[in-house]
Amino acid sequence: MTACAVVSVRGGGAVGSERGVDGSDRVGGSDATECYRLLLRRFHGTLDLVSEKALAGLEAMIADAERYACAVARFATSGCVLDVGTGAGLPGVVLAARLGGRRIVWVERRRRRATFLRLVISQCGLGNAEVLARDVRAVARADLAEPLGAVTALAVGGFAQLYALTSHLHGPEVVLVARRGEGWEAEVEAFSREVSAEDAVQWTEPLGRGGTLVVLRVPGGQPCR
DSSP states (O other): OOOBOOOOTTOOOOBOOTTOTTSSOOSSHHHHHHHHHHHHHHHTTTTTOSOHHHHHTHHHHHHHHHHHHHHHHHHOOSSEEEEETOTTTTTHHHHHHHOTTSOEEEEOOSHHHHHHHHHHHHHHTOTTEEEEOSOGGGOOHHHHSSOEEEEEESSSSOHHHHHHHHGGGOOSEEEEEEEEOTTHHHHHHHHHHHTTOSSOEEEEEEOTTSSEEEEEEEETTOOOO
């Protein structure tokens, strides 16, 4: 299993073990991830999931998804995880494989991708995952079945947009985990002011495919000023 060394503004040691990064028994672990690899390679063209270029970089994408799992395990220790715009499966599949004790909800409105994700759940034994084939704004709290612990995203605008899209699902506090590009510091500073969050940044780490994984803890459901 990938080690979870942390580069954090608040310090802290590594997390993760052979039982899964959340300390629970893994639902599929490396076996589930390998199953996902095989399915993606088999159906990527038929279902128009990813380009050949993206497929060639699959291992780096999976490695980056492992960082998402480490971040959620460390900074959102309870509640379900909502992955917005799961697409062809990353980071959502790795989240489900590595966080065996957690409910993982994948939101993907594109029909072919949602169909593929359901196949992944069935074939890879990811019983803790569920696909909601709709716009995230149409997701209700009842769909999550338990309080929301974290929101993750790979390619959904900035933090302000991710927050606004999911604000109706937040509790008193929410952890946001997303990949951001150059200049993310200014974006986070502005967003933190909008939602009246002090010390919002919990963790930052450069990702192998470029960009920085940023973890924020902010008050939930606040109207952006």
